[in-house]
Amino acid sequence: MKSKAIFCWSGGKDSAYCLHKVLQEQNYEVCYLLTTINETHKRISMHGVKEELLDKQAQEIGISLIKVVVSEGTNAEYEKKMETVLLNAKTEGIKHVIYGDIFLDDLKAYREKNLEKVQMQCVFPLWKTDTKWLVNDFVDKGFKTIVCCVSDGFLGENWVGRVIDKSFINELPKEVDPCGENGEFHTFCFEGPLFKNKIQFRKGKKVYKPIETNIDHEFNTPENNTKGLWYCDLIP
Numbered sequence: 164m165k166s167k168a169i170f171c172w173s174g175g176k177d178s179a180y181c182l183h184k185v186l187q188e189q190n191y192e193v194c195y196l197l198t199t200i201n202e203t204h205k206r207i208s209m210h211g212v213k214e215e216l217l218d219k220q221a222q223e224i225g226i227s228l229i230k231v232v233v234s235e236g237t238n239a240e241y242e243k244k245m246e247t248v249l250l251n252a253k254t255e256g257i258k259h260v261i262y263g264d265i266f267l268d269d270l271k272a273y274r275e276k277n278l279e280k281v282q283m284q285c286v287f288p289l290w291k292t293d294t295k296w297l298v299n300d301f302v303d304k305g306f307k308t309i310v311c312c313v314s315d316g317f318l319g320e321n322w323v324g325r326v327i328d329k330s331f332i333n334e335l336p337k338e339v340d341p342c343g344e345n346g347e348f349h350t351f352c353f354e355g356p357l358f359k360n361k362i363q364f365r366k367g368k369k370v371y372k373p374i375e376t377n378i379d380h381e382f383n384t385p386e387n388n389t390k391g392l393w394y395c396d397l398i399p
Contacts, residue, residue, distance in 0.1 A: 179352035181263035306355030316389030324395035367396030
C-alpha cells in the first residue's frame with residue numbers, strides 16, 4: 164500500500180520534474196499539492212506567478228491544491244501556517260511531505276527540523292542529482308518552462324521571460340547553477356508529460372523589485388551582490 168504524501172509545489176521546473184518522477188515511480192499517493200501564496204499580490208511566493216496560473220497547473224495535473232496564504236512574509240508566519248496545514252493533513256493519514264530540493268543542505272535541514280515538530284517525514288527524490296543532467300533531461304522529456312524571475316546578482320533583465328531550452332542551458336554563465344538552485348532564477352512550467360493540456364498565457368511587462376525580507380530568502384540568496392529581482396509578468 165502506498166504511503167500518503169503532500170507535494171510542496173512551487174510551479175517551477177524542479178517541482179514539475181520531481182512530481183512527474185514521483186508519480187511514475189508510484190511509491191507515494193500524492194494527495195495534495197501545497198503552495199505558498201502572497202495574500203496582497205495573489206501570487207506564488209518567490210516566483211511571482213499569478214494565482215490563476217497556479218490553479219490552472221493543478222487542474223491540468225489533476226491533484227487537489229492547498230494554498231498557504233502569507234501576508235507578513237516572515238519565516239515565523241510561514242512555519243506557523245505550515246504547521247496548521249500539516250497537522251490537518253495528518254488526520255487524513257498523510258505522513259510524508261515531498262520536496263524538489265536538490266543540494267542546499269541548510270534548506271534540507273530547515274525542512275526536516277520543521278517536520279520533526281509535527282512528526283512527519285521529508286522526502287527528497289532529486290537530492291544530489293547532477294543539476295546539468297537534470298535540466299537537460301527535463302527538456303528531453305518534453306517539459307517546457309519559462310523564466311519568471313531572476314536575481315540581478317547573477318543574471319540580467321534579458322534572461323527573464325526566456326523559455327528554457329538547450330540554447331538557454333548552454334548560454335548560462337559558469338557561476339550560475341543550471342537549475343538555478345542557489346536562487347539565480349525561478350520558472351513557471353506550462354507544458355509536458357505531467358499536464359493533460361498546455362497552459363496558455365502571454366508575457367506581460369518586466370518589473371524590477373529591490374530585495375525584501377521573504378520566505379526562504381536566507382537560503383535562496385547566497386553571499387553575492389544581489390540587490391533585487393527581475394520579474395516577467397505572466398498573463399493568463
